[in-house]
Amino acid sequence: MSDPLRLGIAGLGTVGTGVVKIIQRHADLITARGGRPVVITAVSARDHTKNRDVDLSGYAWESDPVALAKRADVDIFVEVIGGSEGPARAATEAAIAAGKDVVTANKALLALHGQALAEAAEAKGAVIRFEAAVAGGIPVIKALTEGLAGNQIKRVMGVMNGTCNYILTRMESAGLPYEQVFEEARQLGYLEADPTLDVGGIDAGHKLSLLAAIAFGTKVSFDAVELEGIQKISIDDIRHAADMGFRIKLLGVAQMTGRGLEQRMSPCLVPSDSPLGQLPGGTNMVVLEGDSVGQVVLRGAGAGSGPTASAVMGDVIDLARGTRLSTFGRPAASLAAPVAAKANAPAPHYLRMTLQDKPGALAKIATVLGECGISIDRMRQYGHEDTSAPVLIVTHKTTRDAVDLALAGFTATGVMAGETVAIRIEQV
Numbered sequence: 001m002s003d004p005l006r007l008g009i010a011g012l013g014t015v016g017t018g019v020v021k022i023i024q025r026h027a028d029l030i031t032a033r034g035g036r037p038v039v040i041t042a043v044s045a046r047d048h049t050k051n052r053d054v055d056l057s058g059y060a061w062e063s064d065p066v067a068l069a070k071r072a073d074v075d076i077f078v079e080v081i082g083g084s085e086g087p088a089r090a091a092t093e094a095a096i097a098a099g100k101d102v103v104t105a106n107k108a109l110l111a112l113h114g115q116a117l118a119e120a121a122e123a124k125g126a127v128i129r130f131e132a133a134v135a136g137g138i139p140v141i142k143a144l145t146e147g148l149a150g151n152q153i154k155r156v157m158g159v160m161n162g163t164c165n166y167i168l169t170r171m172e173s174a175g176l177p178y179e180q181v182f183e184e185a186r187q188l189g190y191l192e193a194d195p196t197l198d199v200g201g202i203d204a205g206h207k208l209s210l211l212a213a214i215a216f217g218t219k220v221s222f223d224a225v226e227l228e229g230i231q232k233i234s235i236d237d238i239r240h241a242a243d244m245g246f247r248i249k250l251l252g253v254a255q256m257t258g259r260g261l262e263q264r265m266s267p268c269l270v271p272s273d274s275p276l277g278q279l280p281g282g283t284n285m286v287v288l289e290g291d292s293v294g295q296v297v298l299r300g301a302g303a304g305s306g307p308t309a310s311a312v313m314g315d316v317i318d319l320a321r322g323t324r325l326s327t328f329g330r331p332a333a334s335l336a337a338p339v340a341a342k343a344n345a346p347a348p349h350y351l352r353m354t355l356q357d358k359p360g361a362l363a364k365i366a367t368v369l370g371e372c373g374i375s376i377d378r379m380r381q382y383g384h385e386d387t388s389a390p391v392l393i394v395t396h397k398t399t400r401d402a403v404d405l406a407l408a409g410f411t412a413t414g415v416m417a418g419e420t421v422a423i424r425i426e427q428v
């Protein structure tokens with residue numbers, strides 16, 4: 001039997017304690033699968049006295065994660081502190097400088113510093129693994145890096161923030177406004193300490209940028225992700241989208257087009273009967289499209305102690321087996337600087353507007369659309385008792401620039417009785 005693989009775990013929150021529990025519960029299974037025992041030698045967290053409902057008595061305690069990262073009796077530094085800067089970054093850099101492998105759940109750290117960390121790790125012969133950073137327990141990094149390595153990836157899509165998916169599905173099922181469901185999510189403890197990370201699309205955008213780097217062989221470029229959160233989604237949008245056969249999801253899409261790399265994380269409409277449209281509550285789903293394989297759909301828990309610790313352990317056991325892959329699936333020096341697409345691929349759009357109910361109002365709107373080169377696919381006007389008429393239009397494929405031009409044109413007609421909402425419809 002080979003020597004044990006020795007872990008130092010920095011961070012004893014939901015994920016860190018989940019990792020400890022799996023190692024304590026499945027020691028024999030892990031040894032059998034990894035070919036050597038996996039043991040914890042030391043742990044680190046801010047508060048030594050806190051009751052974490054797990055036995056830590058057999059492990060050395062370090063109050064400073066940097067000191068933990070440098071310990072001679074640690075082979076793998078497991079970073080589950082979180083945050084792109086501060087102790088997580090300092091300790092990860094220290095571990096790499098000491099030539100240690102790193103397993104991390106930290107999407108923000110890699111989205112902002114992934115290229116530099118990958119280069120530093122390769123220079124030291126160390127490996128960084130981050131399955132737990134994207135879509136929790138779903139093994140999507142492994143699928144892209146290994147299982148689909150023979151494909152040219154066409155498109156990566158996904159719902160990668162369970163909190164947003166919970167909010168949007170709950171708004172629809174309970175007929176409640178955003179603010180009320182946001183408050184519910186806060187009380188249930190679903191929201192990050194800074195909720196903007198969730199509802200502003202930042203957390204999901206970090207994840208998308210990591211998938212795009214692997215899929216398209218480009219340096220991680222979170223700054224180039226077009227981000228829009230769910231804060232402005234109204235219950236009216238959700239109801240009316242449902243009426244037209246769609247659900248609203250905070251959807252990430254990355255694709256390489258003739259115009260460059262498109263990366264966007266934004267509310268989109270998807271058909272209600274598609275796998276993405278059917279995705280309930282806090283679940284995540286990632287859709288991968290390769291030239292040979294076609295479409296692969298992965299669905300599972302995107303957060304939580306067990307699922308995220310499961311992903312950490314997948315990486316740890318791979319290292320125990322001796323699997324040593326480049327961080328983003330190819331040497332860091334060979335990753336290309338991405339050229340960001342200046343405009344997104346054309347797509348159908350959903351327009352929700354309120355018109356003054358007077359002769360010729362709808363004709364004016366149709367004229368503006370025609371002048372902007374936008375063709376109407378379907379439209380619906382709802383019954384109403386006052387002097388303003390709610391109207392929904394689904395367009396054929398068009399560009400966002402054309403939609404923006406049309407929105408300005410609508411205002412100039414003088415027949416609008418409120419703001420128009422325009423949401424992209426993603427063909428999935």
Ligand code: HSE
Binds near residue numbers: 160161162163191203
């Ligand atoms: N806050 C995230 C979510 C999990 O709701 O999916 C951590 O990335």
